[in-house]
Amino acid sequence: MSLSGALSSAISALNAQSSSLAMISDNISNADTTGYKTTSGMFEQLVTASSSSKAYSSGGVSVSGRSNITQQGLLATTTNATDVAIQGSGFFVATNSTSAGGETFYTRNGAFTTDNAGYLENNGYYIEGWRTDASGNVVGNGLESINTKVALTNGGATTKTSLAANLPADAASGDTFSSSMTVYDSLGQSHTLNVTWTKSATANEWTADVAPATASDGTVTSGTYTIDFNSDGSLSTVSSTNLGITWNNGAAASSIALSFGTTGGGTDGLTQLSSGSTTPSVSNFSANSDGISFGTLSSISVGKNGLVEATYSNGQTVPIYKIAVATFSDPNGLVAHSSGMYTSTATSGNATLQASGENGAGTIYGSELESSTTDTTGQFSNMISAQQAYSAASQVVSAVNKMYDTLISSMR
Numbered sequence: 001m002s003l004s005g006a007l008s009s010a011i012s013a014l015n016a017q018s019s020s021l022a023m024i025s026d027n028i029s030n031a032d033t034t035g036y037k038t039t040s041g042m043f044e045q046l047v048t049a050s051s052s053s054k055a056y057s058s059g060g061v062s063v064s065g066r067s068n069i070t071q072q073g074l075l076a077t078t079t080n081a082t083d084v085a086i087q088g089s090g091f092f093v094a095t096n097s098t099s100a101g102g103e104t105f106y107t108r109n110g111a112f113t114t115d116n117a118g119y120l121e122n123n124g125y126y127i128e129g130w131r132t133d134a135s136g137n138v139v140g141n142g143l144e145s146i147n148t149k150v151a152l153t154n155g156g157a158t159t160k161t162s163l164a165a166n167l168p169a170d171a172a173s174g175d176t177f178s179s180s181m182t183v184y185d186s187l188g189q190s191h192t193l194n195v196t197w198t199k200s201a202t203a204n205e206w207t208a209d210v211a212p213a214t215a216s217d218g219t220v221t222s223g224t225y226t227i228d229f230n231s232d233g234s235l236s237t238v239s240s241t242n243l244g245i246t247w248n249n250g251a252a253a254s255s256i257a258l259s260f261g262t263t264g265g266g267t268d269g270l271t272q273l274s275s276g277s278t279t280p281s282v283s284n285f286s287a288n289s290d291g292i293s294f295g296t297l298s299s300i301s302v303g304k305n306g307l308v309e310a311t312y313s314n315g316q317t318v319p320i321y322k323i324a325v326a327t328f329s330d331p332n333g334l335v336a337h338s339s340g341m342y343t344s345t346a347t348s349g350n351a352t353l354q355a356s357g358e359n360g361a362g363t364i365y366g367s368e369l370e371s372s373t374t375d376t377t378g379q380f381s382n383m384i385s386a387q388q389a390y391s392a393a394s395q396v397v398s399a400v401n402k403m404y405d406t407l408i409s410s411m412r
Contacts, residue, residue: 003407005048005058007400012060013393016043019063021386027374028383035073035108035340036372038379039065041386069331069342073108073370081301082120084110084127085370088362090325090354094125094341098145102126106326106351108370109340114300118149120308123339129308129321136307136319143353146308146321148300154312155188157252158291161243162259162269163195167206168280169233169272171199175280180213181287185251188294188314191217197282204229204236204272210243210258218247227260229272234265256289292316302366306356325361326351 020041030036046059075085084092091106098119105125112120112127120127131140131150165179177197182190192213197206210223221244228236243256261269275281295314303309306323328334333347344351354361 002057003400003403006396009058009060010393010396010400012046012062014390014397016041016061016063017386017390017393019065021383021390023065024379024383024386027379028376031372031374031376033109033340033372034111035370036374037067037069037071037073037108038373038375039067041382042066067332067336068373069334069336071373073373075365075368076371077368079367080111080113081299081367082112082114083367083369084112084302084306084323085365085368086110086325086362087365088357089331089360090327090362091331091342091351093128093143093324093326093351093353094122095128095145096125098126098147103343104351105337105341105343106334107339107341110369114148118147120146120148120300125339125341127323129306129323132307132319132322134318136322138322143324146323148297148308148310148320151310151318151320152297153188153294154292154297154310154314154316154318155186155294156184156290156292157186157254158183158256158289159254160257160259161287161289163285163287164261164269165197165285166271166273166275166283167197167199167227167229168275168277168282170274170276171280173199173201175199177282179282179285179287181289183254183256183289184291184293185247185249185254187249187251188292189249189251190293191247200226204231206272212245216248218245218249220245221253225258225260227270229270230265233271233273234267235261235263235270236265237263302364304366306364322355323364324353325356325364326353327359327361328352 023039023041027038041063044062046062048057048059075087086108091108092110094105094107095102109122112122115121126145128143129146130138133139179195181193183193184190193210194213196209199206206227208225208227211220212218223243226239230236238260241258243258245254293314295312295316297310298313299311301309307319308321309317310320311317328351329349330347333345334342335345336342356364
C-alpha cells in the first residue's frame, strides 16, 4: 500500500465530507424556505487501474449533489389571498421581466404579491398565466405576466329581461297600469324603465309600452308590444320581444331581449286572471335582468383550479387569468437558481404547459404555500455521520504523517 495513495484517498474523503456538510448546512438553513427542495450527497467510489489481487492502490471517493426536486412538500394555509401552491407535479411559470425578452423560470415558491404596477411578483419574478373571459375560459394567444390592473372597473349592459305579472282580467277597456324595472347600460349605469300596461278593446288583449322613467335618459327605438291571452288566462302570443334604447350618456345603444313567458299557453310569465278586487291592479310583477352595475376593483385572490379572480365594489367576482402549470419529462434535470427558481436543460426537457389538474399536472390551491422538504431530524443525523467520517479521514492523514516521519528517520 502506497503512503501517498493513502494520503490522497484521505484527502478526497475530507473534500467529499466537506461538500456533504455544505449540502446539509444548506438544507438546515432552508428548513423554513417556501418550496425548498433538499439536496442529498451522493458518494461514489474512485478505483485506480493499478489495483490487483497482489497489490492494492487506494483510490478515494467523490461526492455530487442530487436535488430531490420532485419531492412534495406539505401545503400550509396562509392569510395572503395571492399565495399559491401546487399539490402534485409541475411548476409555476415566471419571468424576470414583464416586457418581451425576459428569461423564463420555473418555481414551486408561490409566495406572490401584487406590486405597484399590479403584477403578481415574487422577489422580482413575475408569475405567468392565460387571459380569460368572465366565465374563466382562456381567450389569450399565449402566456403573459399576470397584471391585476387589466380590469380596474366592472360593469355590463343588460341584454335580457324576464317579465312576470298578472294583468287583471276584470279591468275595463282603456284602463292603464304602471310597473317599473331596472336595467344597465354598457357603462354599468343603472336606468329605471316604466312599463305601461293598457287593456285593449279587443278581448283578452293588452299593450305594453316601455320607456325610460326619465325622458332625458334616452330614447326607445322599439318598445311597444301587443300581448294576447287565451280564454283560460294563459299567454297566447306576443307581437315582439326586442327592446331597443339609445342612451344619452355616451353608452352604446342597448338591445334587450324581453321574455314575457312561454307563448302558446304558458303561465310562467304574464297571465290574465281576475284580480278579485273592486280596484283591479297588476299583481306579482317581477323583472329579472342580467347586466352589472359599475364597480371598482377591491381585491384579488386565487381561486380553485388556478383562476385569478377580481372582486369589485358591486359584489361581482370575475376571473381574469388562469395560472399555467409547467411539467417536465425529468424535473430533477432542472438547474436551480436563487429564490427557488429553476431553468430547463436538455436533461429536463422542454416545459409542457397545462391547466391546473389536467393531463398529469398538479392542482393549484390559493391561499396556501408549499413548505420546505427539509427534515431537520434527518439532517442532524446526516451531519453526525459526516462529522465522524471527516474525523476518521483526518486521523488517516495524521497516521500517514507519522509513518512518513518513521520512514525518513530510518534513512538517517
